[in-house]
Amino acid sequence: MSALLEKELQELKEVDWSRVSTKLAEIVKEREEESVIDIVHQELEGIIEKNRGQEDALLEVLHQAQELIGFVPKAVQKKIARGLKITPGEVASVMSFYAHFSERPKGKYQIALCKGTACYVKGSAEIIEKIKSKYNLEAGETTDDGLLSLEVVRCLGACGLGPVMTVNGKAHGLLNPEKAVNIVEKYKKGEI
Structure with a gap:
């Protein structure tokens, strides 16, 4: 085995594979x-x-990598960079953009909270903080139990409903901090 392949496999071994996409979980099961x-x-x-x-x-x-795995860890980004003969920085740049x-x-529940101008003026900052x-959660993080992820985005394209958030792509508008928490709780309980 080449030294490069060994390094690549070692980097993959260092990734936490406990929470992968349903697609990858099915392949592993098969x-x-x-x-x-x-x-x-x-x-x-x-x-x-x-x-x-x-x-x-x-x-x-x-x-395709994110669809397969559910996320694209650094080790996978490096593998992609080597395979496409580009720099890891180019991959990281696209990932961050x-x-x-x-x-x-x-x-399991991906929350996106809007911080665009219309939502911000209507109180989205307070909802984000709440x-x-x-949930002891920062933007870009996932809770330890794997239930909630949080992203703060520039605009969700529903300014008339502001402040607005989406959960797994479903929009919830005209929010205040308590209403936002109640919606998240309903998702956690499986009521939505």
């Missing part, structure tokens, strides 16, 4: 004789190979 690391390595090789040599392949490869991509597992303190 191929129970293989480790999650071997499966991720093989699947990523296939994704990279299909896109090799294409100048604009990075976005597609990142989308697009809010869609995440380096850490996202929660959610952060209630």
Whole structure:
């Protein structure tokens, strides 16, 4: 085995694979004789190979990697960079530019709180602080139990409903801090 491949596999071993996408969990279940690391390595090789040599392949490869795993950890970003013959910095730059991509597992309920001008003027800052303190959660983080993820975004495109948040893409508007917490609690209880 080459030193580069050994390093790549070691980096993959250091990732917390306890919370992966449903898609990857199903693949692991089907191929129970293989480790999650071997499966991720093989699947990523296939994704990279299909896109090799294409100048604009990075976005597609990142989308497919995140769809497969549920997030794109640094070790996977490095593997993608090596496979596409680009710098890890180029991959990190695209990862940080697009809010869609995440380096850490996202929660079962993905909360996006708007901090755009219309929502901010109507009190979104107080809602953000309430959610952060209630669930001990910072923007870009996921709770330890894997239930909630929080993102603070510039605009959700529903200014007339401001302040607004989405949970797994479903918009909830005309919020105040208490109403926002009540909505999150309903998701946690499975009522929504």
